[in-house]
Amino acid sequence: MKFETKAIWVGQAADEATGATIVPIYQTSTFTQEEVNKHKGYEYSRVGNPTRSALDACLASLEEGKYGLTFSSGLAAEHAIMSMLKPGDHVIVPEDMYGGTYRLIKEIFEPFNIKFSFTDFTDLKVIGNEFLPSTKMVWIETPTNPTLKIFDIRAISELSHRHDALVVVDNTFLSPFFQKPLLLGADIVVHSTTKYINGHSDIIGGAVVLNDKGLYDKIHLVQKSVGAVPSPFDSWLTLRGVKTLAVRMRQHEENAFKVAMFLQKQSNVQEVFFPGLETHPGHEIAKKQMTGFGGVVSFKLKGGLSECNVFFKKLKIFQLADSLGGIESLANYSAMMTHDYFPKELREKIGVTDNLIRLSIGIEHIDDLLDDLKNALV
Numbered sequence: 001m002k003f004e005t006k007a008i009w010v011g012q013a014a015d016e017a018t019g020a021t022i023v024p025i026y027q028t029s030t031f032t033q034e035e036v037n038k039h040k041g042y043e044y045s046r047v048g049n050p051t052r053s054a055l056d057a058c059l060a061s062l063e064e065g066k067y068g069l070t071f072s073s074g075l076a077a078e079h080a081i082m083s084m085l086k087p088g089d090h091v092i093v094p095e096d097m098y099g100g101t102y103r104l105i106k107e108i109f110e111p112f113n114i115k116f117s118f119t120d121f122t123d124l125k126v127i128g129n130e131f132l133p134s135t136k137m138v139w140i141e142t143p144t145n146p147t148l149k150i151f152d153i154r155a156i157s158e159l160s161h162r163h164d165a166l167v168v169v170d171n172t173f174l175s176p177f178f179q180k181p182l183l184l185g186a187d188i189v190v191h192s193t194t195k196y197i198n199g200h201s202d203i204i205g206g207a208v209v210l211n212d213k214g215l216y217d218k219i220h221l222v223q224k225s226v227g228a229v230p231s232p233f234d235s236w237l238t239l240r241g242v243k244t245l246a247v248r249m250r251q252h253e254e255n256a257f258k259v260a261m262f263l264q265k266q267s268n269v270q271e272v273f274f275p276g277l278e279t280h281p282g283h284e285i286a287k288k289q290m291t292g293f294g295g296v297v298s299f300k301l302k303g304g305l306s307e308c309n310v311f312f313k314k315l316k317i318f319q320l321a322d323s324l325g326g327i328e329s330l331a332n333y334s335a336m337m338t339h340d341y342f343p344k345e346l347r348e349k350i351g352v353t354d355n356l357i358r359l360s361i362g363i364e365h366i367d368d369l370l371d372d373l374k375n376a377l378v
Helices: 003-009 050-062 074-082 099-112 124-128 153-162 213-226 232-242 245-264 283-289 305-314 344-350 366-377
Strands: 067-071 090-094 115-119 135-141 166-170 188-192 206-210 269-273 296-301 330-332 356-360
Touching: 003 050, 003 245, 050 067, 050 206, 050 232, 067 074, 067 213, 074 099, 074 188, 074 206, 074 213, 099 115, 124 153, 135 153, 153 166, 206 213, 245 269, 245 296, 245 366, 296 305, 305 366
Parallel strands: 090 115, 090 135, 135 166, 166 188
Antiparallel strands: 067 206, 188 206, 269 296, 296 356, 330 356
16 A cells, blocks of 8 residues: 555544544543453543544554554653663664753753763764663664754664664654655664644654564553643544645645745845755755655755844745644744753754754745745845
């Protein structure tokens, strides 16, 4: 079954009770049992809900995985994965990563004596030098947020498995339509479903997909113990969104290519970041492990905060806001939004400078998007 068909039908057969073609919203907290310990597969919606189960199955299928678990946010999904770690364990992570993940590490897990090495993931030798006997996990985010660095999933996975470390890949920026980390050697894939998977900026959610039953059981235990689960309605909205994922991703990418090429020609644009450009340092790896380049374009404007603010105020279609991956186009000032928690020195080291702007390219007509950028750059 092809991707587009799976997105519409896997986990989403007609409802057995009523014949409803679309999965119903099972807006219930509890389920009536026939007798003690005899039920129809569901007891309490924190542990499992039919609408959420449909989404779990669908996302697992799209990522070519056996097991899926959806959460109340992407960070809740990340928290559940890292909760498998114990005091004294060591994790290798990219120094260039999402600000929320960095905060989760610093505020929640490091105080429990879990060690993290922030590393340059563009260099396999550097990664290799970070392994310790206590290394249990390697965390990959590719493309990175917001500088769109590309890391070689297969090579890092092979290296990590030689050291018996689990490999986790944050696949939020590409979605399973453009990248399937499990097929490249990763053990666990994590998503913020808030972004491309839902695609309409109307829910907060997360997901974990994997193939190992033992790891699934551990993460599910965390999920039902902590309770960071999506509501049935949010699960239903995400199911509705994912049905058009393939169509949307193609348009996001088509528009992003044209925006990136436009920005390259502007005299007041210092540098453009988009893995689809042949000038991008990760372009060759991207071509090898991705089937498309995504819908995010970042660039550096000549100047600093004041020049960026002038640009933001002139925009009419692009909205200055956090998040990405929706049908609408957004602009983001990462230094003071997504990465405000990063120390300034680390921000600048990874390229999140005071003149960096991240664009989430929507599916509006490209002529209107280019006109909007042209007017804002004058």
